[in-house]
Amino acid sequence: MKKLVTLIMTMVLAVSLMPFSTDAAAKDMKVHFIDVGQGDAILVQSPNGKNMLVDGGPKASGSKVVSFLKAKGVKRLDYVVATHPDADHIGGLEAVLNAFPVTNFVDSGYAHNSQTYYNMLALIDKKNIKFKVAKELDKLPLDPQLVTRVLYADENAKDSNAASIVLKVTYNKVSFLLMGDADTKIEDYIRSKYDVKATVLKNGHHGSNTSSSVAFISAVKPSVGILSYGKNNSYGHPHLAIEARHKNVGAKTYKTAVHCDITVTTNGVKHSVTNSCGKASTPAAKPAPSKPAAKPTPVKPAPSKPAAKPVTQTNFKNCTELKKVYPKGVAKGHPAYQAKMDRDKDGWACE
Structure with a gap:
């Protein structure tokens, strides 16, 4: 009986000394x-x-x-x-x-x-x-x-x-x-x-x-x-x-x-x-x-064309087309503003 008790005590001690599994935390x-x-x-x-x-x-x-x-x-x-x-x-x-x-x-x-x-x-x-x-x-x-x-x-x-x-x-x-x-x-x-x-x-x-x-x-x-x-x-x-x-x-x-x-x-x-x-x-x-190579951006007279376009074109099929003329989009009240292109309803279309 004494031997059995000693054996059980030894097993309990061994288990208590085993490292705690961290498998759950490591999932x-x-x-x-x-x-x-x-x-x-x-x-x-x-x-x-x-x-x-x-x-x-x-x-x-x-x-x-x-x-x-x-x-x-x-x-x-x-x-x-x-x-x-x-x-x-x-x-x-x-x-x-x-x-x-x-x-x-x-x-x-x-x-x-x-x-x-x-x-x-x-x-x-x-x-x-x-x-x-x-x-x-x-x-x-x-x-x-x-x-x-x-x-x-x-x-x-x-x-x-x-x-x-x-x-x-x-x-x-x-x-x-x-x-x-x-x-x-x-x-x-x-x-x-x-x-x-x-x-x-x-x-x-x-x-x-x-x-x-x-x-x-x-x-x-x-x-x-x-x-x-x-x-x-x-x-x-x-x-x-x-x-x-x-x-x-x-x-x-x-x-x-x-x-x-x-x-x-x-x-x-x-x-x-x-x-x-x-x-x-x-x-x-x-x-x-590639941007330095593209530095012939002095072709920025393109932005001056948009200024002339509102007179002839105020309706656009989508934002891609509008942004060819107005790269930064347009605010509410602008002749080219369309509510359908102002998806977040912040008063600015195609921003």
Whole structure:
């Protein structure tokens, strides 16, 4: 009996001296920024295998988003977040809601009269998905190893972009700030109230200069900046200044129109970035040598032609055509201003 007691004591001591397993803490989290053209779609795959989709891109990208999710092993979405009801953020969600069971749906609460928004709400109702309107400081219990917090939401905003849900997802020392289409006023608000410092920043409004102010980028100090936009889009996104602001704080810029699907993988301490186009993170460094060569820019009498054009041409098919005449866009009240080209309703078309 004495020998048995001694043996048990020895085993207990041996177990107590064994190093504590940190496997749980070392599990990887993946955040995928899906190339959906001119729009946003972000898949968060937590360390414990939970899945959250933030936006679904435009309607035309719905099948691409569904295929991407299936390729990443998604069988169920624990959360779907619609940051705001613009078609380039929720259009693809109809296909997603039809393809996967969804446990929770988080909405901005901003009412929209589009058929796309109505179809989405009808599907949520039909499938009995738990529906919640986001409130500032809400925590989404996606995974106990993560802190997933709403830093901003406003269902009574003046327009849909200003209603954008801003999410911060933190895994130990690595964090992601997802800005939807939030503008500089919202940026000023959240940086005045909360810790916005983040490892990865998904810039607001596809890299438009209505977002991503110098002060905000300086406060976030990201290591990685993500610009999600469509190639040759009619809005002129992204604006060149945004990438320069990333560079000033030491961040690498990744762009869906250049790098395609972008994936950030982290164990909560370190992170790495891969992309499906296999291109370097800063191909923008090469245009610098070409600019000196292009310094025959004294051909800037071109800007003087636009001044003469308003008399003969005030109607344009799209922003690309307008910007040939007015490179900086036009303000409300200008003869060439068209409301349909002022997507963010800030009184400036094709900025």
